[in-house]
Amino acid sequence: QVQLVESGGGLVQPGGSLRVSCEASGSIFSPNVLAWYRQAPGKQRELVASISSGGSTNYANSVKGRFTISRDNAKNTVYLQMNSLKSEDTAVYYCNAFINARLFWGQGTQVTVSS
Numbered sequence: 001q002v003q004l005v006e007s008g009g010g011l012v013q014p015g016g017s018l019r020v021s022c023e024a025s026g027s028i029f030s031p032n033v034l035a036w037y038r039q040a041p042g043k044q045r046e047l048v049a050s051i052s053s054g055g056s057t058n059y060a061n062s063v064k065g066r067f068t069i070s071r072d073n074a075k076n077t078v079y080l081q082m083n084s085l086k087s088e089d090t091a092v093y094y095c096n097a098f099i100n101a102r103l104f105w106g107q108g109t110q111v112t113v114s115s
Contacts, residue, residue: 002026002104004095009109017083020109022095024076033098034071034078038091038111045094049080063089085113 008020024034035050049069050058057069068081078095090113095106 002028002097002099002102004097004104004106006093006095006106006109009093009111011112011114012085013115014085014087014113016085016113017081018085018111019082020080020093020111022078022106024078024095024097027099028076028097029099032100035096035098036069036078036080037094037096038089039094039108040088040091043091048093051078082111085111087113089113 003025004022006020006022010018012018030053032053033050036048037045038048039045046060048060048063049067051069051071059067066084069078071078082089089111091111092108093111094108097104
């Protein structure tokens with residue numbers, strides 16, 4: 001079993017920056033993929049960014065050039081640095097882990113972009 005705990009969400013003004021973190025614990029094997037998804041009110045959950053245990057990254061077109069995903073394997077932690085935030089980035093952000101053909105989810109952290 002794998003547990004994922006997100007932190008770092010909050011309220012930020014348009015154009016601002018925020019970093020969310022997700023610490024994984026439990027049976028974490030390599031290779032694996034860690035990712036961030038988000039879900040805005042009334043919308044489907046969507047992939048924001050992912051990073052493999054080897055460091056390969058993938059981004060949604062809507063966040064390319066603004067968001068950066070990274071991971072610290074020693075700390076079993078994945079980060080999402082969000083810059084130039086827009087109101088449309090407002091959502092609950094969920095951490096996700098794909099390990100041994102199983103998916104695990106965190107509880108989510110709210111990010112609100114508003115003036």
